[in-house]
Amino acid sequence: MSALNRVPSLMVRAGTASALTLAAVGGSVVIPGFAADAAAATPATKALKVAASKKGSPYRYGATGPSRFDCSGLTMYSFKKVGKKLPRTAAQQYNKTRHISAGSRKAGDLVFFHSGSNVYHVGLYAGKGKIWHAPKTGDVVRLQKIWTKSVWYGRVK
Incomplete structure (x- = not known):
């Protein structure tokens, strides 16, 4: 035994x-x-925990932390804390990730919201159809259900 x-x-x-x-x-x-x-403690799941630890932090356009964030600032900050470098904007982050299907998504993958070919928002997939993200001006970092089917998924390399 x-x-x-x-x-x-x-x-x-x-x-x-x-x-x-x-x-x-x-x-x-x-x-x-x-x-x-x-x-399962991968850089992605560690980054997800970093994002979750920022719950309640205020949204500020262009902010990259440690106490205020915009959407891509939160993802960039979270991955930087676990040793992974991401570019600044949601669109640049989408171009830097390995694109995956919805069926392949895992906790810590990035969720990119798009209109046509324009990526306009990003969050970290938390499982069960939810993301951690910094939504918009006047809001705070929070866990929220994905509200649209117009999303793409990316895995940080």
């Missing part, structure tokens, strides 16, 4: 507090509900 298979029974015997202590001092422990999150 591998050590990984023994972890749940060890946690039952040792208790969760002991398992957390072991993890804190460098032990290898799998905590239910956290293993998948740890494995």
Whole structure:
């Protein structure tokens, strides 16, 4: 039996507090509900967490953080914090990403709103049809359902 298979029974015997202590001092422990999150900690999912941490920050046209953002300023800031460089505008960001289908989208991918061939807005896909974004003047960074089918998806390389 591998050590990984023994972890749940060890946690039952040792208790969760002991398992957390072991993890804190460098032990290898799998905590239910956290293993998948740890494995999925890609730059994109880390950038998504950065964007979510800016919840309630005011929108300001042209702002790139750390306390005020416009849409592409939020995406640029979020990816910069995890070591990925994005250009300044939504359209430039669209041109810099690997374009993917809606069926391939994952948390942390960029969602580009367009009218014809004109990209006018961007947010970070949060899953379940929602994005983190900086909507418009007078609004704040927030989680919102995607409101249109006129979107394209891009993955930061």
